[in-house]
Amino acid sequence: MRGCEVISNKTSRVGQLAGALFFCLWFIAGNAWAANQQLGTMQSQIKEQQKNIKLSKQELAKLNTQLKADEQAISAAAAKLNQTKQQLKQNQQKLATLQKDKQALELQAKYQKQLLAKQAESAFQAGNHDYLKLLLNQQDPAKLSRSLDYYDYLNKARIEAIDALRVTHTKLAKNQQATKETESKLQALLSEQQEHHQALLASQQSRAKVRNQLQQSVQNDEQKLTKLVKAEKALKARLEELRRQREEQERRERAERERLAKLKAEQERQRRLEAQRLAAEQKRIAEQQRIAAQQQKVGEQQRLAAQQQKVTEQQNRVAEQQAAARSSKPNSGGYSGLSTNGSLRWPVQGPILISYGSPRTAELKWKGTLIGASEGTQVKAVAPGQVVYADWLDGFGMLLVIDHGRGYMSLYGHNQSLLRQVGQSVEQGEPVALVGDSGGQDRSGLYFEIRYQGEAINPTKWLARR
Incomplete structure (x- = not known):
C-alpha cells in the first residue's frame, strides 16, 4: 500500500509537472503570437507613417514650387510698379514745366495786346490820314516828309506787334497740344500703375495663402530642421560653385595680366632701343650741323634741320605708341574684398530682429542677421x-x-524684388533689391550675411556701429 501511495504521489507530481509544462508552452505560444501581432501592427503603422511622410513631402514640394512662382510674380510686378512710378514722376515734372511756359506765354500775349492797343490809340489820336491824300495835299514839303515818316513808322510798329502776337498765339497752341499729350500719357501711366498695383495685390494674396499652407505643413520640428539643413547645404553648394567659377576667372585674369606685362616689357625694351638709336642719330646730326656751321653751307644746314625734324617726329610717334599701349591695358575688373574697420553702411535701416549666432533650432544657429524694414524699402x-x-x-x-x-x-x-542681374557690377550704396517677405516669412525684413570662402562670418566687424 505504501508503494502504491508512493507511485500515486509520483504520478501526481508528474501530472502536475506536465500540466505546468503545458501551461508554460501555452503561455509562451500566446506571448509569441501576441508579439507577432504587435510587430505586425507596428510594421503597418510604420508603413502608414512612411506613406504619410511621403505624401507630406510631395505636398511640400508642390507648395514650394507654387511659392516660388508667386514670389517671382510679385518681384516682377513690384519692379514694374517702381518703374511706372519713376515715369509718372518725370511726366508730372514735364507737365509742371509746360504749365509754367503757358503762364509766361499768356503774360507775353497780354503785353503784346496792350502794346497793339496803345499803337492803335496813338494812330487814332494822330488822325486818320490817307496816304495818297497826304501826297496830293499842297503843304510844306518838310512837313509832308515828316508826316510820311511818322505814318511809315506807325505802320511798321503795328505790323511788328501783330506778327509778334501771331507767333505768341502759335506757341500757345503748341504748348496746349504738348500739355494734352502729356496729360494723356499721365492718364495712361496712372491706369498702368493701377493695373500693376492690382496684379501685385493679387500675387501677394496668392502668396499669403500658399505661405500659410507651407507654414502649416512644416509645423513639425523635425521637418523644420530637415528643411533648414537642406537649404543651408544647397546654399553652400551654390556658393562653392560660384567661388570655383570666380577663382577660375581670376586665374584667367592673372594669366592675361602676365601676358600684358610681358608685352609691356617687350615694348619698353623696343622703346629703349629706339631711343638709343634716335640719340645716336641726333648726335650724328649735331656733329654734321657743327661741321656745316664751320663750312657755312646754308643748304647743308637746311637738310640737317629737316633730318632733325624727322627725328623729332619719330620720337613723338614712339611716345604716342607708348601712351596707346598704356591706355589699351584692360581693366582686370577685380575687387579688393571688404575692409574690417567697421566703416560699411548697413544695407537697410531698421531694428535687428535676429542677430548673428542666435539659436535657430535645437541644433542650428543663425548664419546672418534679420533686419526689420517696410516692404518695398530699397536694399x-x-x-x-x-x-x-x-x-x-x-x-x-x-x-x-x-x-x-x-x-x-x-x-x-x-526680398520682394531684385533690381540687378547676374554679371552686373554694383557700387557701394547702389540699390540692388526691394525689401519683402519672400521664402515663407511672416513679416517683412532683409536677411543679410557676409561669407568668406563660402563660410558665414559675423558681419559686425565690417558694418558701422548703429
Whole structure:
C-alpha cells in the first residue's frame, strides 16, 4: 500500500509537472503570437507613417514650387510698379514745366495786346490820314516828309506787334497740344500703375495663402530642421560653385595680366632701343650741323634741320605708341574684398530682429542677421562688387549674392524684388533689391550675411556701429 501511495504521489507530481509544462508552452505560444501581432501592427503603422511622410513631402514640394512662382510674380510686378512710378514722376515734372511756359506765354500775349492797343490809340489820336491824300495835299514839303515818316513808322510798329502776337498765339497752341499729350500719357501711366498695383495685390494674396499652407505643413520640428539643413547645404553648394567659377576667372585674369606685362616689357625694351638709336642719330646730326656751321653751307644746314625734324617726329610717334599701349591695358575688373574697420553702411535701416549666432533650432544657429524694414524699402550694396546670383532659392526667397573679391561675398535674402542681374557690377550704396517677405516669412525684413570662402562670418566687424 505504501508503494502504491508512493507511485500515486509520483504520478501526481508528474501530472502536475506536465500540466505546468503545458501551461508554460501555452503561455509562451500566446506571448509569441501576441508579439507577432504587435510587430505586425507596428510594421503597418510604420508603413502608414512612411506613406504619410511621403505624401507630406510631395505636398511640400508642390507648395514650394507654387511659392516660388508667386514670389517671382510679385518681384516682377513690384519692379514694374517702381518703374511706372519713376515715369509718372518725370511726366508730372514735364507737365509742371509746360504749365509754367503757358503762364509766361499768356503774360507775353497780354503785353503784346496792350502794346497793339496803345499803337492803335496813338494812330487814332494822330488822325486818320490817307496816304495818297497826304501826297496830293499842297503843304510844306518838310512837313509832308515828316508826316510820311511818322505814318511809315506807325505802320511798321503795328505790323511788328501783330506778327509778334501771331507767333505768341502759335506757341500757345503748341504748348496746349504738348500739355494734352502729356496729360494723356499721365492718364495712361496712372491706369498702368493701377493695373500693376492690382496684379501685385493679387500675387501677394496668392502668396499669403500658399505661405500659410507651407507654414502649416512644416509645423513639425523635425521637418523644420530637415528643411533648414537642406537649404543651408544647397546654399553652400551654390556658393562653392560660384567661388570655383570666380577663382577660375581670376586665374584667367592673372594669366592675361602676365601676358600684358610681358608685352609691356617687350615694348619698353623696343622703346629703349629706339631711343638709343634716335640719340645716336641726333648726335650724328649735331656733329654734321657743327661741321656745316664751320663750312657755312646754308643748304647743308637746311637738310640737317629737316633730318632733325624727322627725328623729332619719330620720337613723338614712339611716345604716342607708348601712351596707346598704356591706355589699351584692360581693366582686370577685380575687387579688393571688404575692409574690417567697421566703416560699411548697413544695407537697410531698421531694428535687428535676429542677430548673428542666435539659436535657430535645437541644433542650428543663425548664419546672418534679420533686419526689420517696410516692404518695398530699397536694399543697398554694402561695398562694390559683381552680382553672381539673383534668383529664388528655397529657404531664402528672392536672393541676391554679390562677390566683393578676395573670397568675400554678401547675401541679401527674403526680398520682394531684385533690381540687378547676374554679371552686373554694383557700387557701394547702389540699390540692388526691394525689401519683402519672400521664402515663407511672416513679416517683412532683409536677411543679410557676409561669407568668406563660402563660410558665414559675423558681419559686425565690417558694418558701422548703429
